[in-house]
Amino acid sequence: MFLKLNEIGDKIAIAASGGKDSTVLAHIMKLLNERYLNRKIFFHWLLQRYDYGLDLFLLSIDEGISGYRDDSLETVKRNQLEYQLPLKILSYKDLYDWSMDDIVKEIGRKNNCTFCGVFRRQALDRGAVMLGVDQIVTGHNADDIAETVLMNILRGDIARLQRCTFIKTKSEETIPRSKPFKYTYEKEIVMYAYFKKLDYFSTECIYSPNAYRGHARVFLKDLEAIRPSTILDIIHSGEAFETSAESNPTNVTVPGVCNRCGYMSSRDLCKACLLLEGLNRGLPKLGIGNTEKLRKKHLDEKEKSIGEYSSSKRTPGNPFIQNFNDLKLGSDLKKPL
Amino acid sequence: MGLQKADLGEKNKVLIAYSGGPSSTLLLNLTQTFHESSSHKKFVDVEIINIDESSMDDRNIEVAKKISEVANKSNFNYTQLKLESILEGCSQEFKKHLLFDGENPNSTSLLASNEEVFKHYISSIQSKDSVQDSIKNIKLRLILQHAKDRNCGLIFFGDNSTRIACQSIAMASKGRGYSFPIDFSLSTSWYNGFVIIKPLKDILVKEIGIYNKLNNLDSFPFFDGLEKLFGNKVSIDKLTEDFIIGLDVEFPSTVSTIFKTITKATTSVNDTCLPCKNCLGPIKSNCDIWLASHSVTRLETITNPVEELEVRNIELCYIACLKSPTCFVSIWIIHFTVLEAIEVSALTEKEDDLLPDTEFSCRASIKERSSTLESSVPINVLVQLQKLLTLV
Numbered sequence: 001m002f003l004k005l006n007e008i009g010d011k012i013a014i015a016a017s018g019g020k021d022s023t024v025l026a027h028i029m030k031l032l033n034e035r036y037l038n039r040k041i042f043f044h045w046l047l048q049r050y051d052y053g054l055d056l057f058l059l060s061i062d063e064g065i066s067g068y069r070d071d072s073l074e075t076v077k078r079n080q081l082e083y084q085l086p087l088k089i090l091s092y093k094d095l096y097d098w099s100m101d102d103i104v105k106e107i108g109r110k111n112n113c114t115f116c117g118v119f120r121r122q123a124l125d126r127g128a129v130m131l132g133v134d135q136i137v138t139g140h141n142a143d144d145i146a147e148t149v150l151m152n153i154l155r156g157d158i159a160r161l162q163r164c165t166f167i168k169t170k171s172e173e174t175i176p177r178s179k180p181f182k183y184t185y186e187k188e189i190v191m192y193a194y195f196k197k198l199d200y201f202s203t204e205c206i207y208s209p210n211a212y213r214g215h216a217r218v219f220l221k222d223l224e225a226i227r228p229s230t231i232l233d234i235i236h237s238g239e240a241f242e243t244s245a246e247s248n249p250t251n252v253t254v255p256g257v258c259n260r261c262g263y264m265s266s267r268d269l270c271k272a273c274l275l276l277e278g279l280n281r282g283l284p285k286l287g288i289g290n291t292e293k294l295r296k297k298h299l300d301e302k303e304k305s306i307g308e309y310s311s312s313k314r315t316p317g318n319p320f321i322q323n324f325n326d327l328k329l330g331s332d333l334k335k336p337l
Numbered sequence: 338m339g340l341q342k343a344d345l346g347e348k349n350k351v352l353i354a355y356s357g358g359p360s361s362t363l364l365l366n367l368t369q370t371f372h373e374s375s376s377h378k379k380f381v382d383v384e385i386i387n388i389d390e391s392s393m394d395d396r397n398i399e400v401a402k403k404i405s406e407v408a409n410k411s412n413f414n415y416t417q418l419k420l421e422s423i424l425e426g427c428s429q430e431f432k433k434h435l436l437f438d439g440e441n442p443n444s445t446s447l448l449a450s451n452e453e454v455f456k457h458y459i460s461s462i463q464s465k466d467s468v469q470d471s472i473k474n475i476k477l478r479l480i481l482q483h484a485k486d487r488n489c490g491l492i493f494f495g496d497n498s499t500r501i502a503c504q505s506i507a508m509a510s511k512g513r514g515y516s517f518p519i520d521f522s523l524s525t526s527w528y529n530g531f532v533i534i535k536p537l538k539d540i541l542v543k544e545i546g547i548y549n550k551l552n553n554l555d556s557f558p559f560f561d562g563l564e565k566l567f568g569n570k571v572s573i574d575k576l577t578e579d580f581i582i583g584l585d586v587e588f589p590s591t592v593s594t595i596f597k598t599i600t601k602a603t604t605s606v607n608d609t610c611l612p613c614k615n616c617l618g619p620i621k622s623n624c625d626i627w628l629a630s631h632s633v634t635r636l637e638t639i640t641n642p643v644e645e646l647e648v649r650n651i652e653l654c655y656i657a658c659l660k661s662p663t664c665f666v667s668i669w670i671i672h673f674t675v676l677e678a679i680e681v682s683a684l685t686e687k688e689d690d691l692l693p694d695t696e697f698s699c700r701a702s703i704k705e706r707s708s709t710l711e712s713s714v715p716i717n718v719l720v721q722l723q724k725l726l727t728l729v
Contacts, residue, residue, distance in 0.1 A: 153506065154584070156594040158601045183631050212588075219580045223510050226573055227466065229701055230510050232631060236697060237514025240604045240621060 013059040013133040015124055016079070016087075018072035020193045021139030021181060023079060023200040028180075029056055029137065030083045058083075059127045059136070061120050062091035064099020065206060072201040079199060090127045092119055095322070096272075098279055104207055107284040112207050114288055115275055122263055122272045126324070128175045140179040143186040143220065146231040149238035150216045165238040174264050185231060262324035349490035349532075351383045353413075354480055357404040357557035359545050360537055361495035366554055367536070368493060369411055380491070384414040386483050388476045392420050392452050393459070394562030403557045416483060421455035423475050464705035465563055465572040466511075472561070474616050477528075481617075484531050496535045499542035499582075502595040507577040513698040515604050515621040522600075527608075528617055541592060613696035615703065624697045 014029055016022045033054045060076050063069050073089065080087040093099045096119060104112045128136050145165060152161035163169075168178040181189065193200055208214065223230040257263065258270035265271070278286025353368055355361045365385065372383055385408045389401040401417065408415040424432065432454045462468050484492050496504075501521050508520065519527045524534045537545065549556060563572075585591040610619035695703065 149509065150506070153509065153595055153598050154591065156598045158598055161598065161602065215580075215584060219576075222571075222576055222580075223573060226571060226576065227511075227701065227705070229512075230573075233512030233698065233701065234510055236512040236627065237509040240515035240517075242603050242605060 009053045009055070010135055011055040011057070011131070011133040013057045013088075013124075013128050013131055013136045014085075015136055015138045016058040016060050016076045017139075018060070018075035018079070018201040019139070020189055020198075020200045020202065021141055021144075021186075023075070023139075023198050024189050024193050024196075025137060025139040025181065026056075026058060026079060026083055026085070027196065027198055029054070030085065055133075056085050057131050057133060058085050058087040059124065059131065059133075060087065060089045061123045061127070062089055062093075063116055063120065064092050064101055066101055068203060068206050069100075071203070075199060075201040082199070086131075088127050088131055090123050090130075092123065095119070095123055095126065096276055098276070100207065103279065103284070106279060106282075109207060111285070111288050113213065115279075116207075118271045118275055122270075125174055125263070126322075129324070133175065136175055136177045138177060138179055139181055139189075141181045141184050141186045141189055142231050142235060145179070145182055145238070146234040147213065147216050147220055149234050150220060151213055154216060155212070161238070162241045165235055165241075183232070183235070257324070261322070262326075349380060350488055351380045351491045351493060352480070352484045352487065352489035353383065353385045353493045354495065355385045355387050355404065355408060356495070357387065357400060357407075357559060358495070359542070359549050359554075359556040360497045360500070362407075362554050362556040363545050363549055364493055364495040364537055365408075365411065366552070369413070373412070382414070384416070384487055384489060385411065386480055387415070387417045388479055389417050389419045390472075390559050390561070392455055393472070394560040394565070396560045397562070400557045400559050403555075407555070407557075414487075416487075418479050418483065419452070420472065420475055420479075421451040423479060424451040424454055460566060464702075465567040465570055466574070467702050467705045468563060468566070469561070469572055469574055470616070470699070470702045477617060481528055481531060485529075490532060492531055492533045494533060494535050495537055497537045497540050497542050497545055498596040499592050501535075501538055501599070502592045503574075503578045503581045505595060505599040506581060507574045508698065510573055510577065511698040511701065513618070513696065514602075515606055515697070516618045517599055517602050518604055518606055519619060527612075527619065539596075611694060613699055614694045615699040616696055618696050620694065620696050624700075628697075628700075 012029065014022065014026045016026055033052045033056060036052050058076060058080055060073060062073060076087065076089075091099070100112065100116055103115050107115065124136055148164045149161065152158075152164055165182075167180075167182045169176050192198075220231070220234075227233070256265060256268075258265040258273055259268050260273045261270060263270045263272065274286065275288075278284050351368065353361070353365055355365050368383060372378065372380060387401070387404050387408060389397065389404075391397045391401055405415070405417055408417075429449070432449050432451075435454050436449050436457050459468060459471070462471065480492060483489075505517065505521060508514070508517075513520070519525050521538070523536075523538055524532055526532045548554075581591060581595070606619045606621075610622070612618065613620050
């Protein structure tokens with residue numbers, strides 16, 4: 001599994017939230033990488049094929065949730081010291097001029113997870129570009145994947161339903177992401193963290209109890225109580241669904257880039273830019289629900305201003321985020337002590 | 338409703354699966370109106386079938402009578418079959434084997450009725466989910482057999498969109514996502530060439546309820562009788578139904594969203610897939626490899642060397658059987674003959690390998706059936722086996 005997901009000598013960013021999954025992931029990645037790297041030194045001729053030689057980084061996103069993320073980031077920082085891995089922290093505030101606390105004040109407790117999820121996904125990709133990594137690994141476990149399959153059916157997201165079970169993303173447009181714990185039950189990860197006495201942060205996000213995902217989570221746990229193999233069964237179901245490209249090779253949509261920020265988007269304006277525009281205009285629900293008309297309308301209005309936009313002119317309060325193509329290897333890496 | 342002329346074929350006979358519930362009541366009513374009002378008949382004839390579930394719950398006796406009254410009022414041929422009629426044609430020896438409780442071979446009566454055997458079989462199943470799956474499979478098999486006997490090319494089911502939404506989530510939870518395009522399509526000819534059509538699939542249960550109320554169409558909900566066996570223990574189907582209906586109250590478009598999503602979902606299922614011997618649905622290839630790579634079930638628990646040897650013998654027979662055209666029959670014969678030789682616990686560990694030709698979700702369901710091997714085998718599979726053996 002480890003070798004299938006990673007190429008020898010890859011630069012890998014571990015998405016670290018400080019929670020159990022990412023902590024165990026960082027621990028295992030570090031452990032396996034060093035175990036086989038050290039063996040190579042002593043048994044070079046015998047174990048050459050096991051030489052992972054991965055260059056590992058920790059990548060954290062600070063959503064700006066006081067009382068939750070600030071504490072979990074402290075855990076990440078402690079793990080950084082223990083594992084001696086470089087750490088990069090990107091905050092929503094720096095990237096988008098909005099923290100999640102600010103967003104929740106605007107939008108309320110409902111739908112705030114939409115903002116957080118969209119912004120985090122892009123923030124991770126931005127961080128990965130800044131670190132110059134070849135791949136991002138995330139700590140999604142089997143329970144998360146099963147939950148996502150159910151969620152995608154419940155909310156009618158057929159495109160995501162068909163690709164959410166991929167262990168590694170197939171798009172060539174963005175930095176590949178993989179989920180090494182795809183078939184690992186959440187309880188196994190917790191047990192591993194417990195027995196290895198790993199330092200992790202176990203508090204639930206203070207804004208998540210109102211999320212739609214919570215319904216799917218409760219349902220999944222009830223299902224598991226009836227049939228313990230349900231989680232893998234759901235993943236099996238999810239894997240059976242084919243993407244439109246697989247079922248009909250002629251019906252392949254070529255992903256483009258956002259006209260504004262340069263991030264991968266199948267439309268002219270990416271979801272993050274649309275949500276951000278809504279926030280900046282005082283219309284936070286602008287990007288929620290069916291946004292096709294809004295995207296077009298908004299693009300027409302802002303066409304001129306986009307042309308004038310340059311990343312070098314970015315100032316605090318500017319509603320535009322830095323263009324993806326202008327991102328460079330960051331020099332502010334926090335080096336291990 | 339998107340039904341093509343090609344789906345209906347040329348002058349076919351229609352069999353309506355009538356359960357007495359609101360959807361099938363509406364289906365019967367609409368088919369009758371459509372068939373009788375049209376001067377150019379689309380169908381040669383229409384027949385009705387009802388599966389009487391009295392053996393599951395005594396309260397269904399009254400329900401079955403009322404259903405018969407309504408069905409007989411229509412001008413169509415009507416047949417009522419009991420669940421236990423799946424055992425018709427089976428020898429007494431075979432029934433005795435089913436009744437055998439594993440302890441006292443003399444305890445079984447020589448002339449057991451089908452109902453007795455069926456009830457015994459159902460009561461020996463330990464999981465509510467497995468009972469529900471068994472009943473569903475038996476019903477399907479009876480309907481298909483009746484359609485074959487009566488030469489009906491079309492079978493109408495009254496599944497509505499609410500039911501389909503609930504079923505789809507439940508089936509996804511059981512690992513049956515692969516057969517979605519067959520299970521939830523408007524029409525499918527997967528089942529032995531019979532065209533199964535679900536004309537009400539786009540209609541919500543609420544809409545059906547309102548229509549029935551306005552048109553004074555009475556429905557008769559039946560009882561599954563499972564509370565006697567399992568108390569208030571919840572099954573996946575029931576849990577899913579409660580979840581979806583509850584979610585639909587809070588988020589009113591839930592059912593229609595799920596319905597639209599699963600009807601758009603595509604899989605690699607096609608006509609070349611093998612049918613499952615239990616549920617008759619398509620089997621996804623390489624399921625064994627998938628299971629083997631994601632499970633840790635092994636035979637290491639066997640400590641007795643004699644048992645180990647027996648298991649190896651089974652494996653050898655199993656491999657040999659795979660090359661034989663009658664491999665399915667052979668495998669089940671082995672399944673029975675090894676009963677006395679090895680511990681059931683050891684065998685159940687190996688059930689995945691001993692259940693070839695079964696669909697992924699059926700394997701989990703079969704595993705949950707019972708700790709004893711006889712009742713772990715689905716009755717419809719047993720009956721099929723027995724009939725095959727009789728022919729041999």
